[in-house]
Amino acid sequence: QKEVEQDPGPLSVPEGAIVSLNCTYSNSAFQYFMWYRQYSRKGPELLMYTYSSGNKEDGRFTAQVDKSSKYISLFIRDSQPSDSATYLCAMGGSNYKLTFGKGTLLTVNP
Amino acid sequence: DTGVSQNPRHKITKRGQNVTFRCDPISEHNRLYWYRQTLGQGPEFLTYFQNEAQLEKSRLLSDRFSAERPKGSFSTLEIQRTEQGDSAMYLCASSLGVKGNEQFFGPGTRLTVL
Numbered sequence: 001q002k003e004v005e006q007d008p009g010p011l012s013v014p015e016g017a018i019v020s021l022n023c024t025y026s027n028s029a030f031q032y033f034m035w036y037r038q039y040s041r042k043g044p045e046l047l048m049y050t051y052s053s054g055n056k057e058d059g060r061f062t063a064q065v066d067k068s069s070k071y072i073s074l075f076i077r078d079s080q081p082s083d084s085a086t087y088l089c090a091m092g093g094s095n096y097k098l099t100f101g102k103g104t105l106l107t108v109n110p
Numbered sequence: 111d112t113g114v115s116q117n118p119r120h121k122i123t124k125r126g127q128n129v130t131f132r133c134d135p136i137s138e139h140n141r142l143y144w145y146r147q148t149l150g151q152g153p154e155f156l157t158y159f160q161n162e163a164q165l166e167k168s169r170l171l172s173d174r175f176s177a178e179r180p181k182g183s184f185s186t187l188e189i190q191r192t193e194q195g196d197s198a199m200y201l202c203a204s205s206l207g208v209k210g211n212e213q214f215f216g217p218g219t220r221l222t223v224l
Binding site: 034042045046095097100101 | 116141143152153166168199201205209213215216
């Protein structure tokens, strides 16, 4: 079993839809949870960073962490065509090595 | 631009040649990381530095790979005797202090080995 599993997608939604992206993990040592956005042939861009269970909101983005279930989600409200990208979940612990999911390719259609 | 920068952005080389990549982290960030990303996969950890000290290396980093961070500023990643399997995007990230997991990535160097 991989340490981090991410819904593979691809995901295609109409503009304005609510998008839900999900990851599960197996390593209880993970304490920090990140979501990155990566456009084609670019480096990952940090979107959300959290270390506690619960919700964290930033504009149209909400990150949700459930440590008891080892499950994290990213919700995007009022999705825009500019949100079309690959979304990567990442997790880390005290050793600062991030472990990434494989990514979910999202397309938002105008 | 105060973000992480990487050079070159693209490198095409022939099998067996040596290549070197450079990463300039965000100034004042004391930790610097190298990751490798292949098509359809998330980035995989290779190694990281705290200031000038290399603290951890992944077993993905074979003897042909070496990384340095002289004076705790920029870093270089060298691959000797390149193989076709080394073709990938090499990503550098940096972070500051206790927020070590809040890592900011550069644009990457895309390596193609012919």
